Amino acid sequence: xxxxxFQKIEKKWxxxxxxxQSFKAQVNTSKPKFYALDMFPYxxxxxxxxxxxxxxxxxxxxxxxxxxxxxxxxxxxxxxAFGLPAEQYAIQTGxxxxxxxxxxxxxxxxxxxxxxxxxxxxxxxQTCDPSYYKWTQWIFIQLFNSWYxxxxxxxxxxxxxVAIFEQSGxxxxxxxxxxxxxxxxxxxWQAFNETQQQGILLKYxxxxxxxxxxxxxxDMGTVLSNDEVKDGFSERGGFPVVRKKMSQWSMRITAxxxxxxxxxxxIEWPDPLKEMQRNWIGKSIGAEMTLNIDGHDDTITVFTxxxxxxxxLTFMVLAPELDIIKKITTAEQRDEVETYIETAKNKSERDxxxxxxxxxxxxxxxxxxxxxxxxxxxIWAADYVLAGYGTGAVMAVPGxxxxxxxxxxxxxxxxxxxxxxxxxxxxxxxxxxxxxINKGMLEGLTFQEATDRxxxxxxxxxxxxxxxxxxxxxxxxxxxxYWGEPVPIYFKDGTPYPVADEDLPIVLPEIDKYxxxxxxDPPLARADNFTYTPKxxxxxxxxxxxxxxxxxGSSWYWYRYMDASNDNAFVSDEAKDYWxxxxxxxxxxEHATGHLLYSRFWNKFLCDKxxxxxxxxxxxxxNQGMIQGRSSLAYRINGTNKYVSFSLxxxxxxxxxxxxVSLVExxxxxxxxxxxxxxxxxxxxxxxxxxxxxxGNEVEKMSKRLYNVxxxxxxxxxxxxxxxxxxxxxxxxxxxxxPWNTHGxxxxxKFLRKxxxxxxxESDDFVVSNDTPTKEEQKIIHRTIKKVEEDINNLSLNTSVxxxxxxxxxxxxxxxxxxxxxxxxxIALSPFAPHTSEELWxxxxxxxxxxxxxxxxxxxxYLTESTHEYPxxxxxxxxxxxxxxxxxxxxxxxxxxxxxxxxxxxxDGKPPKKIIIVPKRIINVVV
Numbered sequence: 001x002x003x004x005x006f007q008k009i010e011k012k013w014x015x016x017x018x019x020x021q022s023f024k025a026q027v028n029t030s031k032p033k034f035y036a037l038d039m040f041p042y043x044x045x046x047x048x049x050x051x052x053x054x055x056x057x058x059x060x061x062x063x064x065x066x067x068x069x070x071x072x073x074x075x076x077x078x079x080x081a082f083g084l085p086a087e088q089y090a091i092q093t094g095x096x097x098x099x100x101x102x103x104x105x106x107x108x109x110x111x112x113x114x115x116x117x118x119x120x121x122x123x124x125x126q127t128c129d130p131s132y133y134k135w136t137q138w139i140f141i142q143l144f145n146s147w148y149x150x151x152x153x154x155x156x157x158x159x160x161x162v163a164i165f166e167q168s169g170x171x172x173x174x175x176x177x178x179x180x181x182x183x184x185x186x187x188x189w190q191a192f193n194e195t196q197q198q199g200i201l202l203k204y205x206x207x208x209x210x211x212x213x214x215x216x217x218x219d220m221g222t223v224l225s226n227d228e229v230k231d232g233f234s235e236r237g238g239f240p241v242v243r244k245k246m247s248q249w250s251m252r253i254t255a256x257x258x259x260x261x262x263x264x265x266x267i268e269w270p271d272p273l274k275e276m277q278r279n280w281i282g283k284s285i286g287a288e289m290t291l292n293i294d295g296h297d298d299t300i301t302v303f304t305x306x307x308x309x310x311x312x313l314t315f316m317v318l319a320p321e322l323d324i325i326k327k328i329t330t331a332e333q334r335d336e337v338e339t340y341i342e343t344a345k346n347k348s349e350r351d352x353x354x355x356x357x358x359x360x361x362x363x364x365x366x367x368x369x370x371x372x373x374x375x376x377x378x379i380w381a382a383d384y385v386l387a388g389y390g391t392g393a394v395m396a397v398p399g400x401x402x403x404x405x406x407x408x409x410x411x412x413x414x415x416x417x418x419x420x421x422x423x424x425x426x427x428x429x430x431x432x433x434x435x436x437i438n439k440g441m442l443e444g445l446t447f448q449e450a451t452d453r454x455x456x457x458x459x460x461x462x463x464x465x466x467x468x469x470x471x472x473x474x475x476x477x478x479x480x481x482y483w484g485e486p487v488p489i490y491f492k493d494g495t496p497y498p499v500a501d502e503d504l505p506i507v508l509p510e511i512d513k514y515x516x517x518x519x520x521d522p523p524l525a526r527a528d529n530f531t532y533t534p535k536x537x538x539x540x541x542x543x544x545x546x547x548x549x550x551x552x553g554s555s556w557y558w559y560r561y562m563d564a565s566n567d568n569a570f571v572s573d574e575a576k577d578y579w580x581x582x583x584x585x586x587x588x589x590e591h592a593t594g595h596l597l598y599s600r601f602w603n604k605f606l607c608d609k610x611x612x613x614x615x616x617x618x619x620x621x622x623n624q625g626m627i628q629g630r631s632s633l634a635y636r637i638n639g640t641n642k643y644v645s646f647s648l649x650x651x652x653x654x655x656x657x658x659x660x661v662s663l664v665e666x667x668x669x670x671x672x673x674x675x676x677x678x679x680x681x682x683x684x685x686x687x688x689x690x691x692x693x694x695x696g697n698e699v700e701k702m703s704k705r706l707y708n709v710x711x712x713x714x715x716x717x718x719x720x721x722x723x724x725x726x727x728x729x730x731x732x733x734x735x736x737x738x739p740w741n742t743h744g745x746x747x748x749x750k751f752l753r754k755x756x757x758x759x760x761x762e763s764d765d766f767v768v769s770n771d772t773p774t775k776e777e778q779k780i781i782h783r784t785i786k787k788v789e790e791d792i793n794n795l796s797l798n799t800s801v802x803x804x805x806x807x808x809x810x811x812x813x814x815x816x817x818x819x820x821x822x823x824x825x826x827i828a829l830s831p832f833a834p835h836t837s838e839e840l841w842x843x844x845x846x847x848x849x850x851x852x853x854x855x856x857x858x859x860x861x862y863l864t865e866s867t868h869e870y871p872x873x874x875x876x877x878x879x880x881x882x883x884x885x886x887x888x889x890x891x892x893x894x895x896x897x898x899x900x901x902x903x904x905x906x907x908d909g910k911p912p913k914k915i916i917i918v919p920k921r922i923i924n925v926v927v
Contacts, residue, residue, distance in 0.1 A: 037059075052712075087481055155609060195493060509527035627731065870883070879906045913927060
């Protein structure tokens, strides 16, 4: 096969890789390991567009390069296969989600294989496969059977906690637990019955049941995450969402908050992404303070990072969800308060945080007592305060906080200066009576001194203390859906117990519809006999009816890739000891506070329990930029079915419409295809320029709605996978956003054909010679070897492509066909264009594939210049060029310059006043 028939070449080598399992990775302790991972895709029905493979191509280039450098490379691929879209489609059509998911996965795999990735398909995972989610359920049980010991700063077996309770009660236990835990002695523990003991343990377990306020979507019959709710409606379907208290499974990620923060300093991740996680975890050092309520036995506890501002406290604000509001609201205010709470609970937390400038609130009629001055402080309920952050109560200091100030202004509440002498204008200080209560107490103190003084005062009075708080909250770990992992829990007398390990997996049962029952129970309640009978029991108990959330299966999947077929362990000791962690992880920033945070949490837990080797799962992470769509636009003259070409559009009153990019090439519209595109365009008329209809264009998100989606299958069919791979890298730096533009793709295709011609003559005969390369040829290839290696290590893959293009152009100009040069060039190009490189490597007489070749060594001597050509400037004008040896003495250079014929001509033989030699730059002769 001599001609560059990319379709035959690519099919040939894809079949070869599959047959030979060329990229199958096995533990090999004689080689250093390299584990590269891509964030695995959710297999949507739309398939891949050209933006999706960007990160996969980058990781594949690195993996292929690492193999040539002697690394044992693990580069797997799988599918995050549980998800709401498949379930919604099942609800609409009655088709089982597994059917559509399998169809979508098969399409994705075909598309991925067509691009020539070096994935180890023998380790493919699908999160919806029972053999996979068996181990997701197993990890859930490990969490259920663990508690977090702050003294040892790690997770421990729940049996350790039981032993402590039996010996000394819980007074000395320093654990992550529910806030309402009460102290008990060893004798009291032993007197509790099983149900009581299990109820107490549930307050310590790392996964637990509790009453939680959630986003409930009645029309969908499920709980939604904050990311799935927008302006009070579900993002998918636009159904109303309300805030509702439900018994839900949660995971105690808050126990790991400090370690999650500390771990960020040990990993090579983009700084903006790490900052997003730091903000989400939200560590705050401050104080907790308790305030009495006038006329009530109840108290309010607040957390603040600015306890020094307590002297400017003029009112209190509570989150509408707090139960205490119902207790303290006066009869006069009850109707107004209840109406406000009903409205507030239907807003998502995201909306409440986003819309803080929309001031709203209601006075409860109750008053708190200022702990320092004894003054009465009105208590309000307002939705800008969240129940889950801190204590759900805020001490409002309008003289020092913008939100409190806006609230006070809106409701005409008192505003006091925080410190004596603060400049508060008349406008900012309403005509409410109020005295400055901090007089002299903090005068002349620094912020830290003022804080320490205030905390000491709280501790002396027994109403507060120093406190560290985190914004992060425990993760809700349940969805009232069908298409997800069943939770491996059964209920005995209302108490949850884990399913035995040997009985896993609990497989999704068949049901008649994928909707909640008429009673509002989750879809799994429709299953016949969805129960569990423990070993040794004759009674069948009800299983949990909720399923796990979408992030469950993606929170540990990198371990399953290490040992994907192991039925006896989630990963063998041999595999985890060798592969350990992910060396390079590539994916999008949209997962910063979801998948990436939960993954780090689960990994730390697994490390605590001895199931993992490293605390952090992903040593280096790179966020690839998005490839944006380049939309094509036609301009319709308003009120007509007539369209005007781009340059003429301003001469008419027009409306732009998006045109399917498949109908446009180099901005020229295929008019006949356009008329067949939609029925309403059949009789369309056109005003042309230069006998063509030119479309306008805009850079937008790639979307079917904008008709700017480019299918990679079409590019591969027309130009080949190697062209697609190189072109996506050539578009720009990996991390940057860049528009897709097919204008430049033909140049990459021509480059590959030019590369092919280095090996073949005009008759397509293979004509590589064994001649010794010239010095110039050696310089070109060794410069290329060096630059490509540096660029791949730095993920500067766009400049690698440019370097390879320059090398091919220079070697073509020299008509180089030397084996010693071209073999090295094939290896250097192989990570980028593997199919073409494999074919040429075989033609060069090698077997086994180019991936087994060793990356060529770089020889610095070929780039070391022995001479330098100097421009000779005479009285400011360059008149000649003379090459000198790099180490030639200065006096010899001067003598040779003066004896040169051109220099003599322009100096008229006059002796120079001076000669200035700038090493490796220029020689100036002044006469």
